[in-house]
Amino acid sequence: MSRFVLVACSLLFSLNSFAAALMVSEQYVRATPPHVKNSAAFLTIENQSEETVKLVSVSSDIADRVELHTHISEDGLMKMRQVESILIKGHNSVQLQPGGYHVMFLGLKNDLVAGDSVDITLYFDNGDVIETTSPIQKITMSHKKSDTKHQ
Numbered sequence: 001m002s003r004f005v006l007v008a009c010s011l012l013f014s015l016n017s018f019a020a021a022l023m024v025s026e027q028y029v030r031a032t033p034p035h036v037k038n039s040a041a042f043l044t045i046e047n048q049s050e051e052t053v054k055l056v057s058v059s060s061d062i063a064d065r066v067e068l069h070t071h072i073s074e075d076g077l078m079k080m081r082q083v084e085s086i087l088i089k090g091h092n093s094v095q096l097q098p099g100g101y102h103v104m105f106l107g108l109k110n111d112l113v114a115g116d117s118v119d120i121t122l123y124f125d126n127g128d129v130i131e132t133t134s135p136i137q138k139i140t141m142s143h144k145k146s147d148t149k150h151q
């Protein structure tokens with residue numbers, strides 16, 4: 001019996017170290033003024049494995065829909081566009097940041113208040129799932145003219 005437990009433990013340990021190949025850091029969610037129904041999450045994903053991995057979806061219960069978006073420049077305007085996945089090459093990292101890739105929340109159920117936090121779950125095409133808690137922060141709108149333009 002004790003030998004069996006030992007085997008089970010080492011198996012668990014190796015599963016854990018495999019999951020650690022993907023790391024999330026520098027995460028935050030944009031605080032919203034009252035009655036604004038959209039927001040976004042930003043984070044850095046580091047891929048410490050050899051393999052290219054794709055972020056394929058994100059879920060959270062704070063909004064009706066959660067999508068992966070990027071910003072593209074079209075006719076001189078920055079526009080948001082939904083993407084199917086975000087690629088993270090082996091031994092590389094990708095930053096989701098204002099003006100680029102982001103996790104989009106559509107149909108917020110509540111205002112997002114700075115100082116609170118949001119639980120989000122990230123799903124990858126290799127089967128990895130990362131559950132994380134992102135702090136809500138006020139983001140200064142220095143280069144966010146484009147955002148106000150298309151609202």
Ligand SMILES: [Cu+2]
Pocket residue numbers: 040069070080081102103104
């Ligand atoms: Cu968006």
